[in-house]
Amino acid sequence: MLQLPSKLALCSLPVALLAVGSAFAQAQQQDFSAVQIKTHQVSGNVYYLEGQGGNVGLLIGDDGVLMIDDQFAPLSEKLQAAIKALSNKPVRMLINTHVHGDHTGGNENFGKLGIDIVAHDNVRVRLAKGVNGGAPSPAVALPVVTFGDTMSMHLNGETITIGKLPPAHTDGDSYIHFAKADVIHAGDVFRTTGYPGVDGGNGGTVKGTIDALQALVDMAGPNTKILPGHGVVSTRDDVARFRQNTIEAQRRITNLIKQGMTLEQVLAANPTADLAPKFVTTGPQPDKATTDRFLTAFYNAVKSEL
Numbered sequence: 653m654l655q656l657p658s659k660l661a662l663c664s665l666p667v668a669l670l671a672v673g674s675a676f677a678q679a680q681q682q683d684f685s686a687v688q689i690k691t692h693q694v695s696g697n698v699y700y701l702e703g704q705g706g707n708v709g710l711l712i713g714d715d716g717v718l719m720i721d722d723q724f725a726p727l728s729e730k731l732q733a734a735i736k737a738l739s740n741k742p743v744r745m746l747i748n749t750h751v752h753g754d755h756t757g758g759n760e761n762f763g764k765l766g767i768d769i770v771a772h773d774n775v776r777v778r779l780a781k782g783v784n785g786g787a788p789s790p791a792v793a794l795p796v797v798t799f800g801d802t803m804s805m806h807l808n809g810e811t812i813t814i815g816k817l818p819p820a821h822t823d824g825d826s827y828i829h830f831a832k833a834d835v836i837h838a839g840d841v842f843r844t845t846g847y848p849g850v851d852g853g854n855g856g857t858v859k860g861t862i863d864a865l866q867a868l869v870d871m872a873g874p875n876t877k878i879l880p881g882h883g884v885v886s887t888r889d890d891v892a893r894f895r896q897n898t899i900e901a902q903r904r905i906t907n908l909i910k911q912g913m914t915l916e917q918v919l920a921a922n923p924t925a926d927l928a929p930k931f932v933t934t935g936p937q938p939d940k941a942t943t944d945r946f947l948t949a950f951y952n953a954v955k956s957e958l
């Protein structure tokens with residue numbers, strides 16, 4: 653059994669959480685010791701692990717395990733245990749869908765196990781600098797394989813394409829497409845538990861979100877299973893609806909900005925209240941603080957993109 657540096661990871665947790673910004677501040681209240689990892693089969697040899705943070709995608713088979721995202725550092729041992737229950741093969745590679753700490757928080761732990769981390773070029777650049785003014789990631793937590801546009805992997809009889817999406821949630825968003833299993837991991841560009849998340853501080857844009865969602869729709873077939881960054885396995889139609897609602901939010905907020913409304917006035921008006929249950933189709937409905945964060949990010953992004 654390989655030892656994970658859980659004590660160290662716990663000590664660095666507040667820094668890691670600060671680094672991903674206020675959207676994940678509530679995670680600081682979480683007691684990670686109480687988190688249980690649930691294993692779900694998506695299709696064929698593709699699974700995902702649900703715990704706290706982003707959905708962890710897995711491809712298992714004789715060649716070894718391919719892992720997508722790694723939640724928060726204190727959960728690394730639990731994730732390892734859940735993977736071992738599925739496969740007696742080692743994790744060979746770990747892909748980061750994007751830079752946020754609820755998807756990359758375990759990088760240091762998994763990197764120390766000798767697992768190669770793979771991500772878009774911008775993820776490595778941002779982790780190395782420190783995300784949102786946070787501490788730079790240590791070298792062992794950084795991707796060792798990076799790409800600019802697309803790359804392919806061939807493991808366990810699968811053809812896996814990892815591709816960059818337009819700057820949507822961040823400027824390093826990747827999709828991971830499993831051709832044989834007909835599954836796409838969409839990262840946080842698509843979620844069933846939240847509003848579209850545009851992190852302008854990490855290069856995210858509203859226009860790019862709409863384009864990225866279209867790209868996901870275009871690469872999916874009617875039966876493709878789409879694994880969101882957060883939430884439940886969905887379909888191409890679900891992504892198309894999420895995109896339409898994103899366009900509607902963009903249209904309304906654009907109009908209010910053109911009418912001269914300030915951010916404070918837009919927050920007070922809550923112009924997308926009826927869209928909230930359309931975006932958030934699983935889990936609790938967003939509270940006022942969550943809605944205000946969404947409107948603030950969207951308002952600022954739409955204004956800068958006019």
Ligand SMILES: [Zn+2]
Nearest residue numbers: 750752821840
């Ligand atoms: Zn994210």
